[in-house]
Amino acid sequence: MAPKVLVSDKLSETAVQIFRDRGIDVDFLPDVGKDKDKLAEIIGQYDGLAIRSATKVTEKILDAATNLKVIGRAGIGTDNIDKDAASKKGVIVMNTPFGNMITTAEHAIAMMFAVARQLPEASASTHAGKWEKSKFMGVELTGKTLGVIGAGNIGGIVCDRARGLKMKVVAYDPFLSQEKADKMGVEKVDLDTLVARADFITLHVPLTDQTRNILSAERLAQTKKGVRIINCARGGLVDEAALAELLKSGHVAGAGFDVFSQEPATENPLFDLPNVVCTPHLGAATTEAQENVALQVAEQISDYLLTGAVSNALNMPSVTAEEAKVMGPWIKLAGHLGNFIGQMTDEPIKAINILYDGVVSQMNLEALTCSAVAGIMKSVNPEVNMVSAPVIAKERGVKISTTHQDKSGVFEGYIKLTVVTAERERSIGGTVFSDGKPRFIQIKGINIDAEIGAHMLYTTNEDEPGIIGMLGQTMGQNGVNIANFTLGRSQAGGEAIALLYVDAEVPAPVIKQLEDTGMFKQVRPLQFDVA
């Protein structure tokens, strides 16, 4: 059945066309995002959701989204999505980090000019036939200092354009390296210095717990008299009430706001103040940007739903379509290795180590690790997937480490997974043969060669005669067909293991019968998702 996607915000119809062209069933309901009850009612039908900023993807919506696999944000900011809840539920969250960055940077520059020359008020006055030539005295941008808070993609473009306008640019961004700042021709400063020196301040940070209220009442009070403040990033970054007071007192000379703490904004302390230019979240509103983001988000969602390729995800490592093809069997192997250990382990896991050797060590290890961890967690929670597993593991305090080397010898590559609990350490190794089939090649340090089937039986015993006969006889008596049988024993002697690949789940009484023989140390039925 074709995957189904809901577009719940006003995206360009290009997105709808792309979904259709790619064979995806799409519902274009651009007003449903604003109606949270309706959205909760229908979201359960969809595998994918394409949104802008109007749709709020809350935990409640995610609870109702029982089939959802991916949320695609046609734009940059994802503060309207409960990403923690999405990750826990295994839903990938993607955005389109570059599609509207130029457009938004241009809007910030436009705001700066509008505020510097009071363009909206001068225009309204002229329209009204007033010709108030002496009322609208402006300031030049040339030679002024621009303080950029957040010098990422949009902030970086703003810096570039501002330098073209002959402004001095100072930037505050803890993740901006000195080398990058030098390359951009900006001075890297701390926030105290920025607010003390800037004639114009523009914000380009995401809204997070760290950035909320970054221009607080106290910070705003430290700004230079006559400063002009531009916010085309997110409402909630600036204390609007405090700014309104500073505008009224004349300390702040002007402000340009595209975003507000409450949106849609019908009331705001900044409204009706002179020299405050407001736009209704138009930062990304150009035909070019809207085409870009619609096209990108539709391609990304389609790629994921149809091929497993992941790009621009915020809660999952990227996997290209090419990688998805080459890595597919290895991702499956990592999952099976994890699942084997998960099914063998009844006590809490303290640490997971994954060794990647040979060809596999050159692959996208993050994705492989997510798959292995998901395999482990699946035995306790079948809903876990590659997105949610690392989050759940972290919540439980499980330490995950990886190592890689290139000396695999007989195999082109292999993965060895070790899990540590308070009582013991368990490990299993596997590889993928040229036929593309994942196999287990080492359990407890004992070499084997076992194909992986949906139903298996794992036994351990003292290495002594009669075991194979007992297994074969018991299975036969109970009508369990053995498709494959793999044995191994430790080189030092003493311990032996068997892995049986059986046609159906081994019933509990059969397990009991084997245990009652007293010939086995351990008898475990195992299931693997080999589909």
Ligand SMILES: NC(=O)C1=CN([C@@H]2O[C@H](COP(=O)(O)OP(=O)(O)OC[C@H]3O[C@@H](n4cnc5c(N)ncnc54)[C@H](O)[C@@H]3O)[C@@H](O)[C@H]2O)C=CC1
């Ligand atoms: N008005 C509009 O329509 C639009 C608004 N936006 C907003 O602009 C924001 C920025 O977008 P991009 O530049 O593309 O994101 P980005 O991720 O490329 O850049 C954000 C920068 O902020 C920095 N940063 C993070 N925490 C910080 C902190 N506490 N203090 C200082 N800097 C910090 C990061 O290091 C990064 O360099 C988005 O998150 C979104 O909220 C984006 C597009 C359109």
Ligand SMILES: O=C(O)C(=O)COP(=O)(O)O
């Ligand atoms: O991309 C972003 O972060 C934006 O804020 C753009 O928002 P919008 O898609 O215009 O609702």
